[in-house]
Amino acid sequence: MKYNVIGYFLSxxxxxxxxxxxxxxxxxxxxxxxxxxxxxxxxxxxxINNAVRGLEEEQGMQVFMEYSASEEDxxxxxxxxxxxxxxxxxxxxxxxxAYNTMKERLGKNEKALRGFTPxxxxxxxxxxxxxxxxxxxxxxxxxxxxTVREIQNKGDTIEMLSKIGSTIQFITFVIFAILILISLxxxxxxxxxxxxxxxxxxxxxxxxxxxxxxIRTPFIIEGIIIGLLSGIIxxxxxxxxxNYIASGLAQSATxxxxxxxxxxxxxxxxxxxxxxxxxxxxxxIIGSSISMRKYLEV
Numbered sequence: 001m002k003y004n005v006i007g008y009f010l011s012x013x014x015x016x017x018x019x020x021x022x023x024x025x026x027x028x029x030x031x032x033x034x035x036x037x038x039x040x041x042x043x044x045x046x047x048i049n050n051a052v053r054g055l056e057e058e059q060g061m062q063v064f065m066e067y068s069a070s071e072e073d074x075x076x077x078x079x080x081x082x083x084x085x086x087x088x089x090x091x092x093x094x095x096x097x098a099y100n101t102m103k104e105r106l107g108k109n110e111k112a113l114r115g116f117t118p119x120x121x122x123x124x125x126x127x128x129x130x131x132x133x134x135x136x137x138x139x140x141x142x143x144x145x146x147t148v149r150e151i152q153n154k155g156d157t158i159e160m161l162s163k164i165g166s167t168i169q170f171i172t173f174v175i176f177a178i179l180i181l182i183s184l185x186x187x188x189x190x191x192x193x194x195x196x197x198x199x200x201x202x203x204x205x206x207x208x209x210x211x212x213x214x215i216r217t218p219f220i221i222e223g224i225i226i227g228l229l230s231g232i233i234x235x236x237x238x239x240x241x242x243n244y245i246a247s248g249l250a251q252s253a254t255x256x257x258x259x260x261x262x263x264x265x266x267x268x269x270x271x272x273x274x275x276x277x278x279x280x281x282x283x284x285i286i287g288s289s290i291s292m293r294k295y296l297e298v
Contacts, residue, residue, distance in 0.1 A: 013221025024226060030186045031230035031283065032237070034179035035276055038088060039238035041172035042275075043268060048164055050263050061135075062093070063142055064124040064150040073147045074123060081127055084141045086134035091126040122149060128131070130239075184287050222289035227280025234276055239265050 017024050065077060074092075093101075099118040107114065129138055139153050205215055208250045246262045 009217045009221055012218035013225055016218060016222040017225050021097075022121065027186055028230050028233070030179075030182060031227065031280065032234050034182070035230060035234035035279065036174070036237060037179060038172065038279075039234060039272060041168055041175070042272065043238070043242055043263075045172060046268055047263055048168065050261075060151040061127050061139060061142070061151050063148055064122050064152070066147050067122050068148045070145050077145060077147055078125065080145050080163075081125055081142065084138055086129055086131065086138045086257050088128045088130045088151070091128075093124045093126060095121045096121055098122070098124065119163050173190045180283065184283055184290065186287075191228070202233045220285055220288040223284030224281050225284070227284035228277065229280075231276035231280040235273060238272065239269070 003055065005274075013179070061079075063081065065074065078090055081087055084294060095118040098121040099113075099116070103113060127138070127142070129135060135153070139151060142151055166219075242265045249262060
């Protein structure tokens with residue numbers, strides 16, 4: 001008997017979805033839009049946070065020496081760098097390592113290095129800090145050292161990315177909240193139309209002893225089905241779109257110069273699926289419950 005009741009709820013829920021096709025499509029459209037916008041900002045935010053974490057792990061700067069620097073100059077610079085207050089570690093990067101790193105960054109475009117040899121690169125030191133707040137202080141001290149040709153400082157990039165990440169998180173929250181309210185309004189009104197069309201049937205069910213829970217359940221299942229369908233469609237669109245854009249950026253020479261690795265969609269898949277499923281089911285249940293209030297005694 002129990003399985004018959006469950007089967008009835010499911011069949012009625014699916015019947016309601018396909019019976020009101022126009023309303024169902026409008027619900028799917030709004031909920032997919034909500035999820036797609038969330039997915040867009042979520043992916044951007046995750047990549048920025050990942051970039052910030054990567055830069056923070058490096059914690060500092062890369063110090064390039066003059067091309068003509070001798071072995072003695074190289075050893076002396078290392079000693080001088082280690083003496084600076086706030087320096088945590090000093091790692092030597094040879095000309096060969098610099099050349100190979102550039103080849104890796106260029107990837108398929110490594111033919112751009114044709115004609116270049118390791119001797120055309122300069123040696124350098126990667127300097128990490130004990131505290132990022134000491135970045136400017138260490139930078140000024142390094143700049144005064146002899147044989148230093150260039151300093152690539154990532155402190156400003158970290159600060160900028162952190163601000164961008166915080167801004168995107170705030171914008172995501174605001175837009176997400178607005179779109180959730182719109183989705184609730186649309187889906188509740190859609191199910192309300194279904195309830196209104198079946199008001200006589202509902203009255204008869206109540207007259208013969210049907211409980212509010214028994215009458216309400218098929219409509220809640222309808223909302224859940226619409227929410228889950230929206231989630232599945234959105235995952236497919238976000239996943240395909242993200243992989244396409246990420247692949248294009250990874251092959252871009254400009255992006256490769258930034259030395260920022262993008263996360264794969266697989267790295268975010270679990271979190272996005274969880275949020276989408278919870279969002280779809282949650283909006284479906286809440287929207288359905290709201291739509292039933294005027295027709296059932298609570």
